[in-house]
Amino acid sequence: MIDELLRPFAFEFFxxxxxxxxxxxxxxxxxxxxIVVRGMSYLAHGLSHAIFGGFAFSxxxxxxxxxxxxxxxxxxxxxxxxxxxxxxxxxxxAIGVITxxxxxxxxxxFALLGHSGGSFDAAxxxxxxxxxxxxxxAIACVTLVVAGIVVFGYRPLLFTTFDPEVAAASGLxxxxxxxxxxVVFAVSILVSMQVLGVMLxxxxxxxxxxxxxxxxxxxxKMLVYSxxxxxxxxxxxxxxxxxxxxxxxxxxxxVAALAFLVVYVIKRPSGxxxxxx
Amino acid sequence: xxxxxxxxRVRRPLVEVSALSLSSGDRLILDCVDLELDENNLVGIVxxxxxxxxxxxxxxxxxxxxxxxxxxxxxxxxxxxxxxVETVDWSFPITVGECVxxxxxxxxxxxxTRADRAASxxxxxxxxxxxxxxxHIGELSGGQQRRVFVARALLRDPDLLLLDEPTxxxxxxxxxxxxxxxxxIRGDGTAIVLTTHDLNGVATHLPRIVCLNRRVIACGSxxxxxxxxxxxxxxxxxxxxxxxxxxxxxxxxxxxxHTLFGEPVxxxxxxxxx
Numbered sequence: 353m354i355d356e357l358l359r360p361f362a363f364e365f366f367x368x369x370x371x372x373x374x375x376x377x378x379x380x381x382x383x384x385x386x387i388v389v390r391g392m393s394y395l396a397h398g399l400s401h402a403i404f405g406g407f408a409f410s411x412x413x414x415x416x417x418x419x420x421x422x423x424x425x426x427x428x429x430x431x432x433x434x435x436x437x438x439x440x441x442x443x444x445x446a447i448g449v450i451t452x453x454x455x456x457x458x459x460x461x462f463a464l465l466g467h468s469g470g471s472f473d474a475a476x477x478x479x480x481x482x483x484x485x486x487x488x489x490a491i492a493c494v495t496l497v498v499a500g501i502v503v504f505g506y507r508p509l510l511f512t513t514f515d516p517e518v519a520a521a522s523g524l525x526x527x528x529x530x531x532x533x534x535v536v537f538a539v540s541i542l543v544s545m546q547v548l549g550v551m552l553x554x555x556x557x558x559x560x561x562x563x564x565x566x567x568x569x570x571x572x573k574m575l576v577y578s579x580x581x582x583x584x585x586x587x588x589x590x591x592x593x594x595x596x597x598x599x600x601x602x603x604x605x606x607v608a609a610l611a612f613l614v615v616y617v618i619k620r621p622s623g624x625x626x627x628x629x
Numbered sequence: 630x631x632x633x634x635x636x637x638r639v640r641r642p643l644v645e646v647s648a649l650s651l652s653s654g655d656r657l658i659l660d661c662v663d664l665e666l667d668e669n670n671l672v673g674i675v676x677x678x679x680x681x682x683x684x685x686x687x688x689x690x691x692x693x694x695x696x697x698x699x700x701x702x703x704x705x706x707x708x709x710x711x712x713x714v715e716t717v718d719w720s721f722p723i724t725v726g727e728c729v730x731x732x733x734x735x736x737x738x739x740x741x742t743r744a745d746r747a748a749s750x751x752x753x754x755x756x757x758x759x760x761x762x763x764x765h766i767g768e769l770s771g772g773q774q775r776r777v778f779v780a781r782a783l784l785r786d787p788d789l790l791l792l793d794e795p796t797x798x799x800x801x802x803x804x805x806x807x808x809x810x811x812x813x814i815r816g817d818g819t820a821i822v823l824t825t826h827d828l829n830g831v832a833t834h835l836p837r838i839v840c841l842n843r844r845v846i847a848c849g850s851x852x853x854x855x856x857x858x859x860x861x862x863x864x865x866x867x868x869x870x871x872x873x874x875x876x877x878x879x880x881x882x883x884x885x886x887h888t889l890f891g892e893p894v895x896x897x898x899x900x901x902x903x
Contacts, residue, residue, distance in 0.1 A: 389721055389722060503738065503739060504737055504738065505737055506737055506738055506739040507730070507731060507733070507734060507736060507737050507738070507739070508734065508737060510723075510727075510731060511731045511734065514718070514721055514723060514728075514731065515712065515717070515731075517687070517692065517710075517712060517716075518710045518711075518712050519734075520690075520692040521687065521690035521691065521692050521708060521709075521710035521791070522708070522709065522710065522732070522734050522785065523708070523734065524734055565722055568722065569722055569723070569724060569765035569767075570722065570723070570724050570727060571721075571722050571723045571724075571727055572727070572739050574722045
């Protein structure tokens, strides 16, 4: 039994994939807190779709995936940010327009190029087969930088997230802080996309913070819990993915969704009674 | 020599709003507003809904782009802003202690310094919130919720404290408590500006009020400013002003007695102001 559980660790691709999934889960859990408390879950969904356009574009040009999709993702994120700041268009509509158009463009490019095989599926649903050691390094660096931003910019980020008007009145550069957050979201999605996939990454950004929110009323605790839950879902999900021979993205998301269900039932006494009855 | 150099030695007011105009799209929200504030000033901005009260408050805070004119705040002055309770996200995952510490924008790290902790304990105790530091902000009573945001503002040790409708929806006892608190804070040398709908409950108790309806209609003590003429210009409805024990009391004119469901009804000033 133990031998069976440890067997995948003999493969380098699995060790790399596990490292990336753990880091991606933790990273998405961490930045997802800022998305969830703002009620911008739709942003997570939209931004990953926008980055898919960049992914298609960079494979068309034969450019590096991280670079091509990265520039594209950051540009979409900043575009959403600036459109949202103009009053007449709400954030949800801005996200809907920019990101779906970008996703559609990606689909068109893939259709024209006839790429509908492995790389297309991998982009949509995540795959650990292509995870190299350099991917591990890339995501480790991003995780470190994002964690640094969250710790060393803790209060300005919190104030701007909770109460942007008052933060601005207190002399914080809220416009620049919001733009920085958008870039952080875009880069985090970008490096996590490989294992989690475009279609499912929103879950990694939204489910761990939602579980953490049910467990605490404190913001710093929510950050810690959400990161830990995200990382744990990555570890468990990867192993499930190997043993059940399913794609990594769905495996991680199913594990997270089950964790959500368990906490939801436990944390709601009336819900528990209803389930037992 | 420029006039700047000539006046360089004269102490500048804390805030100087001069010929401030502000518009959003085609709509003019503030029209050529002048206002000067100094230490120990306690000023109430009164006017009907949509008069630009909150906009003026935010302009003083320096968060809005002006269309014309200027808001000049004395160099190095610390500004603190207390938002309307209705605009706060009460489900946000934050405890009272964490919320109050946000006021200390000088520090970026998550964990508070010993000085931070001491200051927040003092402020929480002063506002009667001691022992509530670990509570979620949504678990507080209405009066406590208002005081948390005053506490956060006070932790900035502000020179200028701005409050948007601090007494909206509070009962008489709480209103008195808040006004006493503000008077006490003013005693420490902080200038205070608040907006209010409530002429009789709040404005008449303040030393200085500004009647605002896009432009400044009148400015001065309640006794000087609350005249039937000014009020009619402010609200577009005629009102009477009674004197009672040295206090002014604004009531609707008898001419404005309306009938509702066949019964005569006298609108109160608050209803008329809406």
